[in-house]
Amino acid sequence: MIYLTRRERFCAAHRMFREDWSDDRNSKVFGKCSNPNWHGHNYILWITVKGNISDEHGFVININTLKQIIQSRIIEKLDHRNINLDVDFMKGKIATTENLAVAIWNELKPHIETEGAFLHCVKIAETENNSIEYYG
Amino acid sequence: MIYLTRRERFCAAHRMFREDWSDDRNSKVFGKCSNPNWHGHNYILWITVKGNISDEHGFVININTLKQIIQSRIIEKLDHRNINLDVDFMKGKIATTENLAVAIWNELKPHIETEGAFLHCVKIAETENNSIEYYG
Amino acid sequence: MIYLTRRERFCAAHRMFREDWSDDRNSKVFGKCSNPNWHGHNYILWITVKGNISDEHGFVININTLKQIIQSRIIEKLDHRNINLDVDFMKGKIATTENLAVAIWNELKPHIETEGAFLHCVKIAETENNSIEYYG
Amino acid sequence: MIYLTRRERFCAAHRMFREDWSDDRNSKVFGKCSNPNWHGHNYILWITVKGNISDEHGFVININTLKQIIQSRIIEKLDHRNINLDVDFMKGKIATTENLAVAIWNELKPHIETEGAFLHCVKIAETENNSIEYYG
Amino acid sequence: MIYLTRRERFCAAHRMFREDWSDDRNSKVFGKCSNPNWHGHNYILWITVKGNISDEHGFVININTLKQIIQSRIIEKLDHRNINLDVDFMKGKIATTENLAVAIWNELKPHIETEGAFLHCVKIAETENNSIEYYG
């Protein structure tokens, strides 16, 4: 088993809040992250896949194939978007990095497996100080 | 003359567009940066001040004083905010990094001079690939 | 299970030596790290906690709560301090990064569990080339 | 058990191709990475070893010993070299980062164990976006 | 006047040597950088342009236009190439970063000026420790 990690980036707006809570309660739980006019981040995404090294070409997965999957399934839907309003796979969810990591895992998993590898980890850094990892 | 640079960060939403332009024209000029539902960035800000080294304490300016000026005048107004909607010194301006750098220069200059130093440069990185510098 | 990592930093002096060894032996084992007049580092600390995503707010743990625990229990005791002389939880221990990681784990563990999450990893980078991880 | 990671770097040329394939097929599978005139990278290597903390000196392994092993066994053979042509332990292998990670593992493993520790992970970053991890 | 910097990257092989020198002399002057089988780097390129902020759109230059100029004139010719053998604007020159910076300046200057801005600086980092800047 060998692990390959691809880093991608997307810039997005978001807001953490619950519609069924008052502004006051949202502000108490989510602090400045619940600002009604949104804020945003340069998210960094690391996708780790695992598998055997192919005798034929020496790869676990062709990096260009992996790149295209992440681009078309994830980055195009998130980059320069509003996570709460524009992203189909985040509809109805609180826009925390935790929920985002799980949603990205679910989007990517079948497409990685089609290529004969396994999804191992979705890691997202929201800032240089805060990051989330999900292993399924 | 010696130069001291302080790095600070803020996370904000923005959108590049002109109200007097059609959606189509905004999209042609500003591309995905004009998304009506906003997007955002982890902006990095470097403030460079210059002056003489004080014989008394060996500083060009006390770093804590500089930090407090940048925090209260700039970061508190920008962090977890919407640059187009929430920031007094960006009202009526297109929210490009160029305009933001000039506006931050104008906000900071008098407060740096009060401390006996000179503002030398405002540098802002919007992403790891794009940055702006303004020297007045 | 989801993993959240918070990065914090502290600047500290230290020295690696054993009081019961001669200067010569200390120098042979610890090299320039045993300099009697101390040296220091910008330590980077990553604390990883794990747990379930709360349905209520979408977090594994409130990042501000985690931040405050790390600040009050660890950073305030280490930042701008001498690890050998000033830090209660390092008394009597050789000030290696290995021992520091274990000590920080012991300090943090009960306070993370009080918040309903689990401490997963303490990672410390002493320089850009050397780092230590401890998983309990 | 505690984990220590040492980062080292090497700059090398390489080319991904199979001698038994036509230029056309190499280009189709390996893309621009098969350029017959080579290309190169600033590879970053992280070697993670694990073991118990010694009561005597507080280390899992003396970092200088680890450094010398990595330098003499790996870096001196790879740095400012051509991975396909100059490196004994890569002879006859496709010069992918996957194959390189496994080869480095095999080179290092016995020398780490001689020092009373265990090799845990070989991680190589080929670019800031692509990296490989191997755990044996 | 405001300054905008765009970062781009390319991975290339090169070798520093003079054909009219013996292997011995090349090795004495250029050290391991003269390895006949090449070596390579992940070069990082920063292009800084300067100009006035346009009242119309708030940019000094449209970043996408700048990006396309750098891509088509520089990156496509250098990325995954051999600087000595494959790059027209480096023919007959010793492949030092100094010479590369001047050559890139000459390639880019007219195309930046066509867009109404001025080329200010070409900066190239060959490794994390070595970089070159050229201001014309």
Next chain:
Amino acid sequence: MIYLTRRERFCAAHRMFREDWSDDRNSKVFGKCSNPNWHGHNYILWITVKGNISDEHGFVININTLKQIIQSRIIEKLDHRNINLDVDFMKGKIATTENLAVAIWNELKPHIETEGAFLHCVKIAETENNSIEYYG
């Protein structure tokens, strides 16, 4: 004219204080940086030299020569040392980064000029947020 920058690093302890001031006054001016038991940093040093590109070898200065000058004149005296107690060229000076930059400039200038280049800038980062530049 072309500019070459070499990055080096050193880990050192220091303390900011004046012997002729009371502990109280030192603490008021220098804050936690005046801790009597010292603290320390991973300092990063960038030395920029300028000159013409040699027709003979394509360098402004041989990078190995520059490296050796910085190592022997600066790094060996500062690395794993106490800036206040161990460093001859800092004796009698307050150990601020400003004073350190000027002292390093004075140490290096003649040795760079002996090699036919000019010292352009000494830059020191004390933390990832604070840095000093001196141009003579």
